[in-house]
Every structure is written in structure tokens, then in C-alpha cells.
Amino acid sequence: MSFRTTSRTTFRNTTFRSTTPADLDRVLSCTVDEPVSWADPERYRGMLESGAYRPEHTWIAEDDEGRLLARAVWWTFPEGDRPLALDCVWTAPGAEDRTALAAGLLAAAHDSFRTAGWELPEWHLFLAPDWREDPAVSAALAWRREAAARSSLGGSLERYRYAWTPGAPVPAASGRLVFTAEPDDEVFVELFRRTAEGSIDDDTVRGLARLGEEGQARETLEAYLQMPGERSWWLTAHTPEGEPVGFALPSANQGGPVVGFLGVLPAMRGRGYVDELLGEITRFHAARGAERIGADTDADNLPMAAAFDRAGYHRFGVRLVLTTG
Incomplete structure (x- = not known):
């Protein structure tokens, strides 16, 4: 099933909606300068081409004059029908209350996902192993986690990320299995x-x-x-x-x-x-x-x-x- 909302949810003179292909240039204009993972223009274009990102799974917030205030991007399997993970939330520089703005955007998207009968996607943030020791990372996470909590994503867990490369040995087969x-x-x-x-x-x-x-x-x-x-x-x-x-x-x-x-x-x-x-x-x-x-x-x-x-x-x-x- 493919789902795109045609309704618009207004919150304090702000409109939250899913995007259309006509919004692409605006979606690509969002730049995150904080030390957290985000969907940069190159990644967004590539994932859009593969079907992992889609206009209907990208949401924006606009003011009454149509100025872009916030963006949220969800990922899915290219052959899937529903968003599976939130990849990035951006708010415009100088936003008066970025936490409330992001929470409103996520809540509006979550309402549409529930209407479609979908489970709420998790939000995945990719960090360095020592992220707790970096005040800038802690600050970047603080408002994001609060916005997530206000929009039904109050739980959290950490997963360690590993990689094997050819410089490491290949485990030998023991014959036990x-x-x-x-x-x-x-x-x-x-x-x-x-x-x-x-x-x-x-x-x-x-x-x-x-x-x-x-x-x-x-x-x-x-x-x-x-x-x-x-x-x-x-x-x-x-x-x-x-x-x-x-x-x-x-x-x-x-x-x-x-x-x-x-x-x-x-x-x-x-x-x-x-x-x-x-x-x-x-x-x-x-x-x-x-x-x-x-x-x-x-x-x-x-x-x-x-x-x-x-x-x-x-x-x-x-x-x-x-x-x-």
C-alpha cells in the first residue's frame, strides 16, 4: 500500500504535511551542522532514486508564508510500503522553539501513520563510540530526544556497530557444524x-x-x-x-x-x-x-x-x- 496524506495539520500558525516531488529543492536545502547523523543532499538523492526515501515519507513544516521551518525524513525498504525508521529531523536556524516544532512535525506524521495502520517507526541516530564525552553531541541529542518523547518515542536503547574488514583474520571452520x-x-x-x-x-x-x-x-x-x-x-x-x-x-x-x-x-x-x-x-x-x-x-x-x-x-x-x- 502507498499512502500520502492530503490533509494539513496546523499547530500555532504552522502547517505540517508530507511532501510532493515539487518540494524536492526545498527538501534538499536543509543542512544540519550539529554532530549527529542526517540525510544530506547526496544521501537523500541516492535514497530517493532507490525508493528507500520517498516524498510521502518526508514531512515538512511551513509557516503561513510558506517558509520552510522543519523537515523529517523516514527510510523504508525499496520494496516496502511503510516507513520503517526515522533518519533525520532538521529545524530552521533560529527556530523559536525547535523542540516544540520538531515534536509537532513528528506528531502530525505519526498521526497519519496510525491512520494508515502502520506501527510507529523508530528513530535511529548514528554516533561515535565515545559520544557521551562530547558536549556538542549531548546538546544535539537533548532537544531531539525531548521532541521524540513528546511524540510517542520515549523509549531508547543503544546498539553497538561493528565491522569486519579484510585486514582481520577469517575465522577458520572447526567442523563442529x-x-x-x-x-x-x-x-x-x-x-x-x-x-x-x-x-x-x-x-x-x-x-x-x-x-x-x-x-x-x-x-x-x-x-x-x-x-x-x-x-x-x-x-x-x-x-x-x-x-x-x-x-x-x-x-x-x-x-x-x-x-x-x-x-x-x-x-x-x-x-x-x-x-x-x-x-x-x-x-x-x-x-x-x-x-x-x-x-x-x-x-x-x-x-x-x-x-x-x-x-x-x-x-x-x-x-x-x-x-x-
Whole structure:
């Protein structure tokens, strides 16, 4: 489904609306000079061309004279139908109350998303590992987090960002597991469902609370099917004796190869199999000539973070995720 609002919500002589192609030059004129991630003109044009950014998923605030006051940009899968993450919020220099302005813009967009039957997208902010030590970053985040909280995004979590590059070693196969391509989506639905038990991954935990076991597993399947990585890359993992252990999903996003998703069945945890799964994904991408393999994990997911360290991935940043809680 494609959705574009035709209504206009007014807040203190300010109009909030989704954009049209005719607004492109105005959308590209927004420049963020604070030390936070943002959708610069080059990124916006590229993502617009791919379908990851769309006019109907970009919102602006205007005053009564049509002057641009604020902009918000949401991202989606190119084949998707709804916004999945907020990438950037900009307010015009000298805005009287940028927090209230941004909150009003986000609230208007969120109302339209709810009307369309969509879940509210998270807001992803990409930061340096030591961001807490930089007062300028703290200041840039303060008003953004307050605006998010006023518009139903009061929760937050941190995810560590990792990367493997060819300068790091490729983990050697130990022979402890046998990996097999599996074309049946239902096999992975069952694996996603079973490995969600006892998970400490925040997305998984919240998905279970929102959708239940089956719903969470099927939503996970659909999300990974929409990623640019090939479906044929997905692997199940067994012991040499044929006992199921889990799965490894090498994948890709618009920036290139990523670890994707891996899981160990509850009965098989505590045996070091996470290293085998991550190693297989790394070997898979490295064999295809990957210059970089990206990955994220929750800051609280200490076992997964330790696995990345052991596999030669380096932590280069933080993804701060503002959520509905």
C-alpha cells in the first residue's frame, strides 16, 4: 500500500504535511551542522532514486508564508510500503522553539501513520563510540530526544556497530557444524520462533510482546526477505550427527554485506556455537570478496558483543534507537 496524506495539520500558525516531488529543492536545502547523523543532499538523492526515501515519507513544516521551518525524513525498504525508521529531523536556524516544532512535525506524521495502520517507526541516530564525552553531541541529542518523547518515542536503547574488514583474520571452520541451504521459508519461521525463546535481543523481545511467537517469527521472515541480500544465502546449522543447532543468515543492506541474523536453539546454548555461526557468515562474505561486513548488536547483549570481538570485528560506532518503549 502507498499512502500520502492530503490533509494539513496546523499547530500555532504552522502547517505540517508530507511532501510532493515539487518540494524536492526545498527538501534538499536543509543542512544540519550539529554532530549527529542526517540525510544530506547526496544521501537523500541516492535514497530517493532507490525508493528507500520517498516524498510521502518526508514531512515538512511551513509557516503561513510558506517558509520552510522543519523537515523529517523516514527510510523504508525499496520494496516496502511503510516507513520503517526515522533518519533525520532538521529545524530552521533560529527556530523559536525547535523542540516544540520538531515534536509537532513528528506528531502530525505519526498521526497519519496510525491512520494508515502502520506501527510507529523508530528513530535511529548514528554516533561515535565515545559520544557521551562530547558536549556538542549531548546538546544535539537533548532537544531531539525531548521532541521524540513528546511524540510517542520515549523509549531508547543503544546498539553497538561493528565491522569486519579484510585486514582481520577469517575465522577458520572447526567442523563442529554442518551448514545447509534451506529454500523452505516455513523452516526458518519455525527456527525464528524457537530461537526467540529466552532471547535478550531487544527487537525480538518487543516483537514477542507485540505479536506473540508466531507473529514475531513471520515478521522477522518478511523483514529479511525484503533486504537486498539473496534468499539463497540463508543456512541452517546442524551437528555432524544431524542434530539441529540454529541458523545463519548472511545478508546485505544498501551499504553492502552485513551479518544479518543468527540464532542458536535454547537447548544448544552455552556450547560456543555462536562463534561457529558468526564464523560461517564471515567466511561466506569474505569468499565473495567483501571489503566490509557490517553488524549491530544491543549494548546489553554481552555474549554477542564478545563473539564479534573474538571474530575480529571492530566496534566503530553506536546506533541510538528511540522507540515507543
